[in-house]
Amino acid sequence: MKLPLLLLAVFTGSLLAEEMPLPRWLDGEREQAIKDGWIAGDQILNHGLAADPELEMSLLDSLKPVDVAPPTPEDLAESDAPLDPVPNEFLDAYFENRPTQFLIDPQGLLNADESASQLGFLKYHAGDSAIDLFVYVFGKIQEIPSEVRSEEFVERLFSTGRPAAVVFYYLGDPQRSEMALSPELSGKIALPEQRRAMESSVLKTMAKDDPAAQLKAFTMQMSIRLYWMERTLEGNFTPATPAVAEVSPVPEKPVSARVVLEENVVKFLKDWGPVAGCVLFVAIGVLVLAIHWRRRAQFVFADLDAEPRLGASHAAGVGAVISFASANLPPARQRDQMPDYLRRA
């Protein structure tokens, strides 16, 4: 019962809204209202703004840009402060070999929880994406030695294996971050696209204050951008190896078929060794029992009554006679079939 009435009200309301004209002052009404001293909605409808110069001025003042304090000398000093090179003892850990983890932080700039959380996300990304994301973490005021060029570094270490995006991330100063793609990707993804990915990821860090949270936001956004890169490249390339949660170190020398075979055998044994061992043990047991049973088996013959022959009470089964006089003749040629009386003659 209520629903039709409600629908009717809505319908008529909408019709009235469309057709009803806006209210207008009738002749003399506005002047009469001014005389009375108050006009309803005047402030809202801004009809009386010109009449109140103070209010007008305050509104105009609020629209003026706020004066920002100029940077202090300390700020300027900080921004121009010279950067410290990455300590020499960590250079090998950073740049010597292809990393075995997706998060490379030999200096321990992230604490254990942050590191584990970040690494977990990067592993998840690697399992979900065809492009691995490697994040090298450096300090806020650190700089990479000049002899390490990101493109050359990536080409040297990431030319084999799965496609990868490598990010040099400065903890607390994400604007200085750099990204390079492995050779397999760099030729296929345009530089503007790479730059946009970086900018978008850096922009995400702006909303966070904590350096670790900034890194998290950065990697999440970068993961999303890599996903879209992967989508655009879909069909143009296939990953060299299936996605794995953990990156295996890439050997410097080409892997021989024998090594691959050995690895497969070791993997098989690791996976199926216990099961195969049990099956083998049972099979050998059964085999041993069968052999033992056959060895212990006894054979009997039915005792069929035989009539004696040639006056012999026990035996008349005369078998073959073989001679072993000559080594030059085969046994078949030395089978003696000669009757006794011929021999005697």
Place this chain on the structure above:
Amino acid sequence: MKCPRCVQQIHRAAESCPHCGFTLADADFAFGAEEVRLRRLTDAAGLIRRGDRARVEAALAKFSRSFPQLFFAVYTGSLGEVANIRQFGFWLLNRGAFEDVPVEIPNEAGILLTIDPESKAATITFGYLLDPYLDQADTFLSLSRAHAHWLEGKYADGIVRLVDHLAGVLKKRSRQARRDPERFEKKHQPAASKRDLIKKIRSGHQTSNSRPSKSQEVAR
């Protein structure tokens, strides 16, 4: 079945060889009618070395374990120029008394390997129990297994190989006999004598004569 002397085929119930008239009495005349006491391994010719003797005895014992009804015996000896190894083996298995063979196992269940190093010949003789299960071809194949060893003078090796091979043949025959006993029973049935044959024919005729023919029935 062949006659030990003339090597001609004889039927299963022949009291003497129909070809040469050979009987055990002839062999007794040549070798003696008395019982000969010997062991399962009698190396009268001294062919088997002391170290090998245990191996041969072990092979014979193993054979006995697999075939509790049977025994395998080996005799080596020089028979001289005039003796025939086939007749000798036949005679020895009938006249031999094997001291180390259980009394409940008669010579009918025996297999005798006879080796004559002088004439460089060997033969196998077997008792009536094995008549349906062994034939000359089986014994020849077993002897062939030992041939190469005996040529080199390794008598023990040859004997062990021979025993193993013959045991394999007998195991096979035992399984066959278990599956299809009739096959061996038929093989063992003695051939019908002429008298039986005539009797059968006559009885057959009588049966047919006793039954009225269709023409007789019609006449009635």
